[in-house]
Amino acid sequence: MEEATFQLTQFARRPGVGHEGRPIRIRSNFFEITRLPEMNIVQYDIAITPTVPRRLNRRIFNRFVAQNQGGALGDARPVFDGGKTMLAHKLLPFGQDASFNVRMGEARDFRIILRRVGQDINMNELIQFLNARSPMTNNCQMAMMALEIIFGHKASTEYPTVGRSFYVPHGAHPITGGAEIWQGYYKSARPARGRMYLNIDLSATAFYEGGPLVQMITKILGRRSPDDLHRGLSDRDRQNVEKIIRGLKIRDNHRSEIRRSFKVMRLTPTSASQTKFQKDGNTIDVRHYFQVTYNRRLLYPFLPCVVVRGNVCLPIEVCDVEQGQRHIRKLNKRQTEEMMTFTRQNPTVRANKIRDGSNNLLNYRGDEYLRQFGIEVSNEMAVVEARVLTPPTIQYHPSSRENRFRPTGGAWNLRDKRLATGATLGSWAVLAFLNSDVLPDHVIIAFIRELVNTCQDTGMNVPNRNPPILRANPQGNIEESLKQAWLRAGNTAKAQPQLILCILPNTGVPLYAEIKRVSDTVIGVATQCVQSQHVRNAKRQYCANVCLKINVKLGGMNSFIDPTQIPFISDKPTIVMGADVTHPAPGPGSEGRPSFASLCASMDARASRYAASIRVQTGRAEIIADLANMVKELLKTFYQTCGRKPERILFYRDGVSESQFQSVLRHEINAVRAACQALEASYKPLITFVIVQKRHHARFFPIDRRDSDRTGNCPPGTVVDSRITHPFEFDFYLQSHAGLLGTCRPAHYHVLFDENNFNADSLQTLTYNLCYIYARCTRSVSLVPPVYYAHLVSTRAKLHARDLYSDTESSEEGTGGATTFGVVKPELQRVMYFA
Incomplete structure (x- = not known):
C-alpha cells in the first residue's frame, strides 16, 4: 500500500533509528507472541444478575x-474479562443469544444472559498495523483487548486480580499493622514493529493478613501478644483499630458445623463482659452468653465486640479474617x-x-485457553539492541580547578568546582522550630559556620556569616513566626530579606507545608528547610547539597552543558518547557479537591535557569485547562530575561497515558500555538511536543557484565529505539540515571508532534544531555529537568492551598477551588523557589 493513500498516524513518524553511542545487547521483559490467532474471534456481551463483585463474577x-x-x-472454553465481555474462538452452538441459570452453593442463583456482538474481531487488521500498513483502527484496539483478556483469563480465575496484575499468596511477606505483601505479576500485550509482545513485570500490593482477628488487632496496636491488651482498648486505640478493620x-469460628461470613461494621465501646443485650426478656452480657450457649469461655473478655449486621455482636476472639482481602487503605510511613x-x-x-513467573506460574506453554485460540509465546525475554550515549561535558565557573569535565557513571561531586554563577546571600535569618534545650544555639552556630564555608568554597558570596537565630513553636502561629524572622533578617542586614533557613524537628509534612505556603504566597521570600538531625551532625556533603538549592533559589546558576553539545538550544533562541498535572490522592475526602497544573520553562541559552507557572483546575482533569495563558506568561518572561523571542519550543509533557494522546495533541498543542499568536499574530515558533512516561513496565537487564554498572543495571545513557518500541511512531526508551537501589526504570519518550524535524540521534542526545543539569544534585536524573x-x-502548589492540604486520610475538608489557592509572589516567580 502506498503511504500517500492514507494517514498512517496523526502523531510524529519515526525518522529512522539512532546510531550515536556504544552498541550493547540487553534483555528486556518483553516475551514475543510467536503465533497470533488466525481465526476471527467471536465476542459476546455478558450480563450476570444480580450484580456482584468481579471476583465472584469469575467464579459464577x-x-x-x-x-x-x-x-x-460445545467443546469451546470461552474466556471472560470479569465484567461484560466474553470471547470464544468460534461461534457457540446456541447462536446469537441465550440465557442460563447458575446455582452457587445451596442458596444463591444467578442468571447469565449472552448476546453476540455484531462484528467479530479480525486479527488480520492488527497484523497490518504491526507491519506499518494500516493505522491503529478500532478493530486493532479490539484485537489487542482480546489478547489481554485471553492472556489474563486463567490467572484471574485462580488468583486475586487488580487491573492487569494478579497476586499470589505463596511467599507472602508480613509487615507491621496486620498487613502482608503479596508478590504479583503484571502482564500487558504490547505492539512493536512486525510483532506483538507480552510485557511481564513484577508487582506487589498489600493484603490484610488472614487468621485470628485478635492477632491482627494486636499487630495494628504494635503489641507483642493479645495478652498485652489485658487492660482493654482506650477510646483512641479502639478508633484507630476501627478505622483500619x-x-x-x-x-465466626465458635460453631464447628457452620462458619458464617460477615463484614465488620464497627467495634463496641464496651468490652465483651460489659456489652449487654436482651435475651428472652433477660439482660445478658456477651461473655456470659457465649459461656452458656456455646460452652465457650472467652480468653479476652476485656476486649470490645465486633458489630456485624444489625445489632449482632461477636467477641473479637471468635472472628477470623478471611485471607486474600486487599489492603485498600493508605499504608502508613x-x-x-x-x-x-x-x-x-x-x-x-x-x-x-519474571522468567520464573512466566514459565511456571503463568505457564503459557500449558495454557489450554491460549492453545484453543492458536496463540504461542516465547519462554525467553527479548534480546534488544541498545546503545550507551556519551555523557555531556559539564561546565562550572572558569575559576574552578576542574571547570570542564565529563562525568562517569552518572554522578560526580563539587570537589574542585565552583558554581557557574554564584548568588550573593546578604540578608537572611535562621528560624528553629525547636527549643534551645533540644537544639542549643552553639549547635546551630556550628552548622551555619559549616554551611557558610561550603557556600563560599563552592562560589557563592555570603557577606553576612552570622544571621540572627530565632525560635518558634512548631504547633504555634507559623505565619507570625516567619514574618518575625523576615523582619529580623531585613533589619539586621539593612536590606530586603532573601532567605529564611528553617530548622525542622523531623515531624513530617504539615509544618513544612505551612512554611512553604506562607513564604511562597504570603511573604514572598525563599525558604530552605533542613532537618534538625542534619544540623546536629553537620556534614560537608549535606551542606553542599543545601548550597545547590539555595543558589538557584536566589537566582544563581549551578552548572551548564558545553553549548556545542546542545546546539538545538544554543544555536537559536529556544525555550524548553516541561508540564505536569498532580491529582488529589484517591481515598476518603478526595472528592471535589482540585488538581494542580504546572509549567516550567528555561530562561536562558543554557537551559539551566527555569521559571514556573501554576494553575488550580478541576480535580482529575488531565488536560491543562489554562495552558495558553501559562505559556504566554513564560514566553514573556523569557523575552524579558533574554531580550529575544524563542524561535523554537521543545515541550515535554509528563503524566499522560496512551489513551489521552489524541486529546492532548488536539488541545494542548493548539493552546501553545494560541499563546504565541496572542503575543503577536505573525509569531509562529516551531514546536516539538514530547510525552514523557515513567508509569510503564519496561525494564532492561544487561547481558554482559561489562555492560552493567556496580548495581547490576544498564549504564546511564542506555537508549532503546527498536524491536520493543512502537511499530512506526517516534518513541524511545532512555535510562538516563545511574542505579542506586533495585532495578532502574527507563523513561519512555513519545513524540506526538515535531515541526523541528529532529532525527532520532539529535532528540535522544539532547534529552540525555539535559538530564545532567538538574539543579538539586550532582547526578544525572531519570527525567528531563x-x-x-x-x-x-505541582507538588508545592498543593501546599499553597491551605484548606485543601491535609495530612490525615479521613479529612473531608476543602471542596473549594481557586479561592483557597495562594498565588506565588511575583518576586519568587522568576527564580527556582521550588528547588
Whole structure:
C-alpha cells in the first residue's frame, strides 16, 4: 500500500533509528507472541444478575462453563474479562443469544444472559498495523483487548486480580499493622514493529493478613501478644483499630458445623463482659452468653465486640479474617518503607523472578485457553539492541580547578568546582522550630559556620556569616513566626530579606507545608528547610547539597552543558518547557479537591535557569485547562530575561497515558500555538511536543557484565529505539540515571508532534544531555529537568492551598477551588523557589 493513500498516524513518524553511542545487547521483559490467532474471534456481551463483585463474577462464570461444557458451549472454553465481555474462538452452538441459570452453593442463583456482538474481531487488521500498513483502527484496539483478556483469563480465575496484575499468596511477606505483601505479576500485550509482545513485570500490593482477628488487632496496636491488651482498648486505640478493620470480611469460628461470613461494621465501646443485650426478656452480657450457649469461655473478655449486621455482636476472639482481602487503605510511613524494601530487587533477581513467573506460574506453554485460540509465546525475554550515549561535558565557573569535565557513571561531586554563577546571600535569618534545650544555639552556630564555608568554597558570596537565630513553636502561629524572622533578617542586614533557613524537628509534612505556603504566597521570600538531625551532625556533603538549592533559589546558576553539545538550544533562541498535572490522592475526602497544573520553562541559552507557572483546575482533569495563558506568561518572561523571542519550543509533557494522546495533541498543542499568536499574530515558533512516561513496565537487564554498572543495571545513557518500541511512531526508551537501589526504570519518550524535524540521534542526545543539569544534585536524573521541576512545582502548589492540604486520610475538608489557592509572589516567580 502506498503511504500517500492514507494517514498512517496523526502523531510524529519515526525518522529512522539512532546510531550515536556504544552498541550493547540487553534483555528486556518483553516475551514475543510467536503465533497470533488466525481465526476471527467471536465476542459476546455478558450480563450476570444480580450484580456482584468481579471476583465472584469469575467464579459464577467458571461454574457456568463447567455446567455447559459439551452442551450449550460445545467443546469451546470461552474466556471472560470479569465484567461484560466474553470471547470464544468460534461461534457457540446456541447462536446469537441465550440465557442460563447458575446455582452457587445451596442458596444463591444467578442468571447469565449472552448476546453476540455484531462484528467479530479480525486479527488480520492488527497484523497490518504491526507491519506499518494500516493505522491503529478500532478493530486493532479490539484485537489487542482480546489478547489481554485471553492472556489474563486463567490467572484471574485462580488468583486475586487488580487491573492487569494478579497476586499470589505463596511467599507472602508480613509487615507491621496486620498487613502482608503479596508478590504479583503484571502482564500487558504490547505492539512493536512486525510483532506483538507480552510485557511481564513484577508487582506487589498489600493484603490484610488472614487468621485470628485478635492477632491482627494486636499487630495494628504494635503489641507483642493479645495478652498485652489485658487492660482493654482506650477510646483512641479502639478508633484507630476501627478505622483500619471497618469493612473487613470475617468468619465466626465458635460453631464447628457452620462458619458464617460477615463484614465488620464497627467495634463496641464496651468490652465483651460489659456489652449487654436482651435475651428472652433477660439482660445478658456477651461473655456470659457465649459461656452458656456455646460452652465457650472467652480468653479476652476485656476486649470490645465486633458489630456485624444489625445489632449482632461477636467477641473479637471468635472472628477470623478471611485471607486474600486487599489492603485498600493508605499504608502508613513504616508500612510504606517496608513495602519499598520488599519490592526493591536488583536486576538479576528481578529478571529471574519474571522468567520464573512466566514459565511456571503463568505457564503459557500449558495454557489450554491460549492453545484453543492458536496463540504461542516465547519462554525467553527479548534480546534488544541498545546503545550507551556519551555523557555531556559539564561546565562550572572558569575559576574552578576542574571547570570542564565529563562525568562517569552518572554522578560526580563539587570537589574542585565552583558554581557557574554564584548568588550573593546578604540578608537572611535562621528560624528553629525547636527549643534551645533540644537544639542549643552553639549547635546551630556550628552548622551555619559549616554551611557558610561550603557556600563560599563552592562560589557563592555570603557577606553576612552570622544571621540572627530565632525560635518558634512548631504547633504555634507559623505565619507570625516567619514574618518575625523576615523582619529580623531585613533589619539586621539593612536590606530586603532573601532567605529564611528553617530548622525542622523531623515531624513530617504539615509544618513544612505551612512554611512553604506562607513564604511562597504570603511573604514572598525563599525558604530552605533542613532537618534538625542534619544540623546536629553537620556534614560537608549535606551542606553542599543545601548550597545547590539555595543558589538557584536566589537566582544563581549551578552548572551548564558545553553549548556545542546542545546546539538545538544554543544555536537559536529556544525555550524548553516541561508540564505536569498532580491529582488529589484517591481515598476518603478526595472528592471535589482540585488538581494542580504546572509549567516550567528555561530562561536562558543554557537551559539551566527555569521559571514556573501554576494553575488550580478541576480535580482529575488531565488536560491543562489554562495552558495558553501559562505559556504566554513564560514566553514573556523569557523575552524579558533574554531580550529575544524563542524561535523554537521543545515541550515535554509528563503524566499522560496512551489513551489521552489524541486529546492532548488536539488541545494542548493548539493552546501553545494560541499563546504565541496572542503575543503577536505573525509569531509562529516551531514546536516539538514530547510525552514523557515513567508509569510503564519496561525494564532492561544487561547481558554482559561489562555492560552493567556496580548495581547490576544498564549504564546511564542506555537508549532503546527498536524491536520493543512502537511499530512506526517516534518513541524511545532512555535510562538516563545511574542505579542506586533495585532495578532502574527507563523513561519512555513519545513524540506526538515535531515541526523541528529532529532525527532520532539529535532528540535522544539532547534529552540525555539535559538530564545532567538538574539543579538539586550532582547526578544525572531519570527525567528531563523541566518535567522534574514541573512535578516539584505541582507538588508545592498543593501546599499553597491551605484548606485543601491535609495530612490525615479521613479529612473531608476543602471542596473549594481557586479561592483557597495562594498565588506565588511575583518576586519568587522568576527564580527556582521550588528547588
